Amino acid sequence: RKEVEQDPGPFNVPEGATVAFNCTYSNSASQSFFWYRQDCRKEPKLLMSVYSSGNEDGRFTAQLNRASQYISLLIRDSKLSDSATYLCVVNIPSSNTGKLIFGQGTTLQVKP
Amino acid sequence: DTGVSQDPRHKITKRGQNVTFRCDPISEHNRLYWYRQTLGQGPEFLTYFQNEAQLEKSRLLSDRFSAERPKGSFSTLEIQRTEQGDSAMYLCASSLGAVGDWGYEQYFGPGTRLTVT
Numbered sequence: 001r002k003e004v005e006q007d008p009g010p011f012n013v014p015e016g017a018t019v020a021f022n023c024t025y026s027n028s029a030s031q032s033f034f035w036y037r038q039d040c041r042k043e044p045k046l047l048m049s050v051y052s053s054g055n056e057d058g059r060f061t062a063q064l065n066r067a068s069q070y071i072s073l074l075i076r077d078s079k080l081s082d083s084a085t086y087l088c089v090v091n092i093p094s095s096n097t098g099k100l101i102f103g104q105g106t107t108l109q110v111k112p
Numbered sequence: 113d114t115g116v117s118q119d120p121r122h123k124i125t126k127r128g129q130n131v132t133f134r135c136d137p138i139s140e141h142n143r144l145y146w147y148r149q150t151l152g153q154g155p156e157f158l159t160y161f162q163n164e165a166q167l168e169k170s171r172l173l174s175d176r177f178s179a180e181r182p183k184g185s186f187s188t189l190e191i192q193r194t195e196q197g198d199s200a201m202y203l204c205a206s207s208l209g210a211v212g213d214w215g216y217e218q219y220f221g222p223g224t225r226l227t228v229t
Contacts (some may be wrong), residue, residue, distance in 0.1 A: 044155065
């Protein structure tokens with residue numbers, strides 16, 4: 001089983017739609033979770049951290065379910081500019097490192 | 113620009129040649145990471161520095177790869193005797209964090225795209 005799994009998509013949605021991405025992780029000891037956004041041939045950029053209580057930033061809402069080892073990202077009122085790959089990211093705790101494990105990414109294409 | 117910078121942005125080399133990439137992290141960040149990304153995949157962890165100490169290396173990092181961060185500031189990643197399978201985007205990231213801490217957000221540089229012909 002992969003350490004972080006995402007549905008690669010692509011998700012093709014019209015402008016204004018609500019879309020949700022899911023991600024599962026295998027290490028129950030993981031403690032930090034993030035969503036990154038990556039545009040084509042660009043570096044990943046932090047979209048938001050994911051907190052246990054869930055958090056919202058404008059049109060974006062992230063949820064964490066520790067019992068099911070599951071993270072989600074909800075995008076409301078999709079814009080053309082939201083078209084990108086969304087990477088689910090989980091830390092692997094150890095004594096010395098804060099290395100991150102990235103999912104494969106979910107591609108979103110928002111169409112007019 | 114106070115973000116993470118990488119040089120060069122693109123590198124084309126012939127199989128068997130050595131290449132070296134440089135990363136300059138955000139100035140106050142004490143942690144530095146190298147990742148590799150191939151098409152259609154998320155970045156894969158290669159190695160990690162806490163200040164000048166290299167604290168972890170992935171099994172992906174063969175003996176042909178070496179990384180340094182001599183003064184705890186910039187870092188270099190060298191690949192010796194390049195192979196076609198080394199073609200990828202090499203990403204550098206930096207963050208804050210003490211040894212044993214995790215959860216700090218990592219900020220990525222623009223990457224160096226390596227093509228081995």
